[in-house]
Amino acid sequence: MKKILTILAIVFVFSACSEDHDDNITPTPSQVNVSFNFTHDWDNTLINSSNLTTEIVTNEHGEEISMTRIRYLVSRLELVNNQGESYLFDGYKFTDLSDEASYNFTPDNNSIPPGTYTLKFIWGFNETDNVDGAYADLNSASWNWPEMLGGGYHFLQFDGMYNVNTTAPAPFNYHNGTARVSTGVFEQNFAEIDLPTEIVITNNAVIEVKMNIAEFFKNPNTWDLNVLDTPLMPNYTAQKMMQENVSTVFSVGTVTQ
Amino acid sequence: MNNFLKYGILIFSLVAVLSCSDNKIDDGNYINQPTPAPLNIPQIFSENILDPVIPIDNPQTLEGIALGKKLFFDPILSGDQTQSCADCHSPQNAFTDSTRFSEGIDGIFGNRNSMPLFNLAWNYDEKFFWDGRVFGLEHQALEPVTNPIEMHNTWEVVVDRLEQHPEYPNMFSNAFGNGPITRGKATKAIAQFERTLISANSKFDRYLLGEVQLTPQELNGFNVFMDEERGDCFHCHGNPNNPLWTDNIFHNNGLDATFSDLGLGEVTGDPADNGKFKSPSLRNLAYSAPYMHDGRFNTLDDVINHYSEGLQNSPTIDPLMKKVDEGGVHLSDQDKADLKAFLLTLSDPSFINNPDFQNQ
Numbered sequence: 001m002k003k004i005l006t007i008l009a010i011v012f013v014f015s016a017c018s019e020d021h022d023d024n025i026t027p028t029p030s031q032v033n034v035s036f037n038f039t040h041d042w043d044n045t046l047i048n049s050s051n052l053t054t055e056i057v058t059n060e061h062g063e064e065i066s067m068t069r070i071r072y073l074v075s076r077l078e079l080v081n082n083q084g085e086s087y088l089f090d091g092y093k094f095t096d097l098s099d100e101a102s103y104n105f106t107p108d109n110n111s112i113p114p115g116t117y118t119l120k121f122i123w124g125f126n127e128t129d130n131v132d133g134a135y136a137d138l139n140s141a142s143w144n145w146p147e148m149l150g151g152g153y154h155f156l157q158f159d160g161m162y163n164v165n166t167t168a169p170a171p172f173n174y175h176n177g178t179a180r181v182s183t184g185v186f187e188q189n190f191a192e193i194d195l196p197t198e199i200v201i202t203n204n205a206v207i208e209v210k211m212n213i214a215e216f217f218k219n220p221n222t223w224d225l226n227v228l229d230t231p232l233m234p235n236y237t238a239q240k241m242m243q244e245n246v247s248t249v250f251s252v253g254t255v256t257q
Numbered sequence: 258m259n260n261f262l263k264y265g266i267l268i269f270s271l272v273a274v275l276s277c278s279d280n281k282i283d284d285g286n287y288i289n290q291p292t293p294a295p296l297n298i299p300q301i302f303s304e305n306i307l308d309p310v311i312p313i314d315n316p317q318t319l320e321g322i323a324l325g326k327k328l329f330f331d332p333i334l335s336g337d338q339t340q341s342c343a344d345c346h347s348p349q350n351a352f353t354d355s356t357r358f359s360e361g362i363d364g365i366f367g368n369r370n371s372m373p374l375f376n377l378a379w380n381y382d383e384k385f386f387w388d389g390r391v392f393g394l395e396h397q398a399l400e401p402v403t404n405p406i407e408m409h410n411t412w413e414v415v416v417d418r419l420e421q422h423p424e425y426p427n428m429f430s431n432a433f434g435n436g437p438i439t440r441g442k443a444t445k446a447i448a449q450f451e452r453t454l455i456s457a458n459s460k461f462d463r464y465l466l467g468e469v470q471l472t473p474q475e476l477n478g479f480n481v482f483m484d485e486e487r488g489d490c491f492h493c494h495g496n497p498n499n500p501l502w503t504d505n506i507f508h509n510n511g512l513d514a515t516f517s518d519l520g521l522g523e524v525t526g527d528p529a530d531n532g533k534f535k536s537p538s539l540r541n542l543a544y545s546a547p548y549m550h551d552g553r554f555n556t557l558d559d560v561i562n563h564y565s566e567g568l569q570n571s572p573t574i575d576p577l578m579k580k581v582d583e584g585g586v587h588l589s590d591q592d593k594a595d596l597k598a599f600l601l602t603l604s605d606p607s608f609i610n611n612p613d614f615q616n617q
Contacts, residue, residue, distance in 0.1 A: 053529045068576050133305060133498035140306045140381060144498045146483045146491065157492075159576040171576035173485075230579050231485035 028114055032257075033204045035106040036077065038095055039253060040070070043214045049098050056164060059217040061224050064165040065172075070097040070213065072156045073143070075125050077107065079117040079199070087112045092125070094138060117199045119207065123191035123246050124155030124177065130190070149233055150178030150186030156242070158216065162225040172229040174216060176246070179239035187236075189243050197252035208253030215249040216242070291318035291432050296378060299457030301465060301500050309378030309452070315395060315445045317452060320432040325450030327428065328443060330616040333418050335362050335408035342401065342447070345371040348614050351541035352454060357552035365406040368518060370552030373545045375456040375608060376538065380505045387534045387550040389507060390524040394451055398444035412440035419443070456540050456608035457500065464602070465497055471602065478599025481592045488564070488588065488596055492577050493536045502540050502603055507533040508575040511568035511585075512549060520550065522573075532573050543604035557600060561593050 040047045042057045047067070057065050075092035089107035096102045124130070132151035133139060145152045158174040179189040199207060217223035221241045232238040294317045296309055311317060328334065329342045345359040346352040352374035358366040369387050377385075377394055384390075385397040401407045402415060419425040419438045426438065433442045461479075463469045471479070481488040483496065493510075495502040507521040509532040516522075522531035534550040548554040554563065565588045568574075568581045580586050588596065608614075 136305060136307050139498040142492065142495055142499045142504045144491075144496050146485070146496070148480065148483060161576055168582060170582060171574075171579060173576060173579070175485075230576075231489065233485040 028202060030113060031111045032114055032201060033110050034079065034112060034201065034207060035104065035110060035205075036093070036207050036209055038093070038103050038105070038209045038211060040097060040211045040213060043212060047097065047213060049100050052097050057214065059162075059214065059225070060222050061217065063162040063225050065160050065162050065225075066164045066169075067158070067160040067213075069157060069159045071095065071141075071143070071154070072158075072211075073124050073138075073153060074193070075122045075129055077105070077119065077121040079112060079119055079201075081113075081115040081117050082198075083115075087117075092129070092135075094141065094143065096141075112201070114202050115200075117201060118194070118196060119199060119209070119252060120192065120194040123193055123243075124189070125153060126190050127188045130178065130188070145177035146233070149180045152178055155190065156216075156246075158213075162229065170225075170229060172225050173232060174242070175233050176239065176242040177233065179236050179243075180234055181236055187240075189239050191243050191246050193247070193250050195250060195252050199252060199255055201255070201257065203257040205255055205257035207255050210251045210253040211249055212251070213249070216245050219245060219248045221245055291320040293317070294319045294322055296452060296455065299455060299462075301457050301462045302379065305498050305500060306379065307381065310381060310383060311378060311452070312393065312395065315448060317449050318432060320428070321446050321449040322453055324425075324428045324432045325446035325448065327424075328447050329450055333422070334402050334410065334415055336410040336414070337362050338418075340408055343616060345401075345407075346374050348611075348616075349544065349609050351375060351456070351544040351609060352614075353545045355546070357547050359407070361404070361406040362409050363406070367406055369550050370547060373537065373541060374451055375454045375540065376501055377454065378452040379501050382505060384505070384535070388520045388524050389535060394448040395441075395444045398447040398451075399440065402440075412443075415443065416440060454608075454614060456605045458607045459540060459603050459605040461599075461602040462500065462605070465500070472598070474595050474598045475602050476599075477592070478595035478597065481588065481596045482599055487586060487592055489577065489579060489586070490539075490564075490596075493575075494539050501538055503536045503538040505535060507535050508577070509533045509571065509573045510564075511570070511574050511578045511581060512551075512553070512563070514569040514571050516571070518551065529573060532571055533575075539600055540603045541605055541608060543601055544609055557597050558593070561588070561596055565593065 042055065045055065045057070047055060052067055052070065055067065057067070059065055071094070073092060073094050076088060077093070078086055078088045080086045090109055091107055093105040094102065130152035132147060133144065135153070138144070138153055143153050145154050154175055154177045156174065156176040160172055161169040162172050163169050177189060179187045181187050221244060223241070223245070228235070228238050296311070296317055298309065332338045332341045334341065340362050345354045347354065350373070354371035357370060358368060359371050360366050372387060383393050385394060391397045391400065399412070402410050402412060416438050419429070429438045429442055432446055460469060461471070464471050482490045493504050493506070493508055495504065507530070513532065516532045519531045521533040522528060542548070542557060546555060548557070548560050554560045564585050566584045568578050568585045570581045574581055578585070
């Protein structure tokens, strides 16, 4: 009886080992799940809900700034692999820097094959998606862009004070959305963000997308808040400058898988 | 196998009987099942904004609402039984107080204006009071009863009185099943009633639904409200797609250069929150004077003048308070008058006259 038990035990141990070997050579999955984690910095100083309102930063033009609120919208996140196959994710991402739960974005349908990809997305909403009042969650967040300015939604709300190192700090409201050319004439103002960094995906992955807030004031337009502080929403020139400056704001960070 | 089957049938039967008894029998008594009474969500809300917040453990029921209404109007909650919730939250004043500060049962006045009560289920963050110090309407309702300068009572006394009352024990059973009356059940009922206080039938609501026209003055006032170069009211006070007319968020709107009342800062302990108070809804302003967290402004003209010329700078002022160094955006007299005309279109006479909300 003891012999039988011993043999059984040995067989069990070996079979268990052999299963482990099998595990180690598991083939690459045919589909993996991806999600996105947006992080924010000011020229490499991490900005999150803890220090958003306390960090004093200096913009490219030289003004010292305190930040009160940053909320923004991106949509149509899309991964394109090196065969040119595209995976467009549903939904849009509304981020409020004061709420870290809003930094993550997991599309409902987020399954793609492993491969080498690049990421692109829309800053704000494109013309098809930017439908006035169409999204209850964004309406509830008072994210709307006034109809007199073309309607739809804000792409960015960045509020703060500048010249905070002087005796006369002043407010700025760097808000981006549809550009008004003239009364009743509007120009779409979204931007296509196409990030060149190759993202090699072998397994379920979280892709970090980094926003450098300082870039809003930097490239290609060095922003002078003393001239352009508020109101900027009805200011066509300011709106187009924002659209240009957003192109260098985002980059791909760490891919965790 | 036969034994297995027998035991299986026995266990199944026991489970079936027990589950029946859970629903219907408790100590030999039949438990009333309260009647579901989901909120009647106005079209202007259902078409534009997210659904209201109803806690999963406190669904709306006819019996709960009726009990909550009776409690809301009953001075039994206060220490000397002279004061009800409605004394400081009067229906004809959109459930606020017409005086700047409210007098408690001991003749002591508070230092904040009573908040109007409507559309509370659409306060998505569920932070209540001017300073957001309480999460959830059920918890909010606990506080005024024990506040020494308000109802100055204890919940033990309230519960004892309710237990001895000729009607309340039955009403509590009908609303929440058998078992002792508790302060938790009382505040659940009050919260259910408060969630029924829905206001969505103003002239502007009907304008958005295509039922009425606005006057040219009201339309210009609306444009002032929505114009970043003039009123820029919409960033904190909603817009036609967010017809709550508030963001339910906390701002320092430039009332003072220094603070005697820290507001949100007192709650969070963060100096960056000093002087911040919740944006109130702009609905029903015709009935809810005086204005601001401390009721300092008696008229809408005072309020508009404050934003136009009276802003005070301070370290935590919201950057949305434009041109603070000039006191504000300096609206023209015409724009001020038109803005006021628009704001008054957000008032809802059917709300303050709704018989369901009166003490009867």
